[in-house]
Amino acid sequence: MIRVSVNGYGTIGKRVAEAIMLQPDMELVGVSKTSPNMEALVAQSKGIKIFSPDESSKKFEESGIKISGNIEDMIKYSDIIVDATPNGVGAQYKTLYEKYEKRAIFQGGEKPNVADVSFSALCNYDEALNKKYVRVVSCNTTALLRTICTLSKLGKIDKVRATIVRRAADPKEFKKGPINALVLDPATIPSHHAKDVNSVLKDLDIITSAIIAPTTLMHVHLLNVTFKQQIDKEDIVSIFLNTPRIVMVSSRSKISSTAEIIEVARDLGKMRNDIREVVVFEDSIYTKGSEVFLTYAVHQESIVVPENIDAIRAINGISADESIKITNTSQGISGGYII
């Protein structure tokens, strides 16, 4: 059993913690929380051990939430730490992971140089094998990489041009967004997403631009991929249908919005309406000679969860095929059509 703890119990941390509990080869040591709020109450109700900084212990005591030690205790008890602290905070914690000689997974909000390798399971799993520090790229970059690496099996890619329409805030937030505007993110092109893709696919010619829209549900990417040769639409459909971390929206479902995708996830009883797959609109796939156009949606809250689980196994020297298979089974990821 790989003993894993999750440092930071926000949107990503809570999902990764629950995913760890579902893995046959992992044990969740616990999670860290700095304040005894509703998410601490939820963790406690699920039987998850909570560790907190020493300065917070009094607050927890007052609110009647049991803590199992401080964050250094949690690190000591673990083989691997998944760092899901806010952007930039992971780099500060790295000194603590180093102090106890523990391996760690960082999220895409950290700079690439925090880790030995930036990671996307379908692109460069093997580069993370037995590494000490691995960084799982962000939700947008994870979606770009899954899609691009899947398409690259059909032929040599010449270049990728992509527009990213980002959700303004996560559903649970009540202090920011969605703002009543379209916001260039940033106004300069390329956006940082292209650079982040290049942290994994170093030689790819990719330019991205991004805009923030007033919605909370999902991101949407509009891709224009140019191959070195002509590509048939049916080959694209076929490879997407046979790649478990990608699901398709069929023409007959008449779905044309992120609202409907989330509604299907709710109707199917998916926990938290999470969708860990890239969701490609089948009707959007269009080819013109060597150019391919397509549109897909990205569930920003959950898409990186399987990659975090795979990264834990990669660090432990377990092969890509084996890890991806276990992760997909435990997470109900099976590809095909969403409905």
Add this chain to the structure above:
Amino acid sequence: MIRVSVNGYGTIGKRVAEAIMLQPDMELVGVSKTSPNMEALVAQSKGIKIFSPDESSKKFEESGIKISGNIEDMIKYSDIIVDATPNGVGAQYKTLYEKYEKRAIFQGGEKPNVADVSFSALCNYDEALNKKYVRVVSCNTTALLRTICTLSKLGKIDKVRATIVRRAADPKEFKKGPINALVLDPATIPSHHAKDVNSVLKDLDIITSAIIAPTTLMHVHLLNVTFKQQIDKEDIVSIFLNTPRIVMVSSRSKISSTAEIIEVARDLGKMRNDIREVVVFEDSIYTKGSEVFLTYAVHQESIVVPENIDAIRAINGISADESIKITNTSQGISGGYII
């Protein structure tokens, strides 16, 4: 077994259909759908029989979705029909229910005179016993009635004054709202909600005003209830904690928004993040002499589901205590604190 069909498979219809499937004393005959869209695909994937108008059968055939007959067939096979068609359409269908001498439940979007009685399980269950046509009041009215009838156990209510802040649209909608505005609904006072409460509590002095806000998650009601005598806060807390169709948001959870309530529902794995209970903010309960102030949230998509199930049993002559108990158990409704 009571054979029930659901006419109309939208936001309310799909939830009522699934709730029927969970009742030990009911059998779901099927649901009606007019177009073979994503919701039809979801119904099919759950093994729910679909009936459609004759004019739609070709569309279903083309899309490969099996239909089990037309809507008259569905009505014929049923003991009771839950009508969850759009506002005003239920009244048109009533002639069909009458033709086949079938009993029916209507929703709050129909006028009160469509049915023999307007229904709220905690207020006037017995009035619906053995009736032919029962109308379950709307989501907002259901919440008002549950709260008022529960408070009325503490003492005689002199008057209720309430502000209703409505969500602009449901989460699944992509053709309307939330608009970027606050909309008076309507500008004249009282709003229709007071009148709808009076369809059940005929003598209550109640005035409501309503405003629409740009959000999809939940409604919020701000109540000012004046009793004939002084009321203690602790008695209100106690009665709410002991009423299963009401849950409380505790002070220590630090929840102060509908976004956080929905996030808790997601974290707890509640199907579609539905919350069938009225969600009262404990901190909002404030008393001044005989006046009580309180604020609660209403999950517009699902709050009327238990009342629909109870109405089916009331029509069949089953007692309030027995029905409410079975409904609560099957729907996971247990009261107390939400977390």
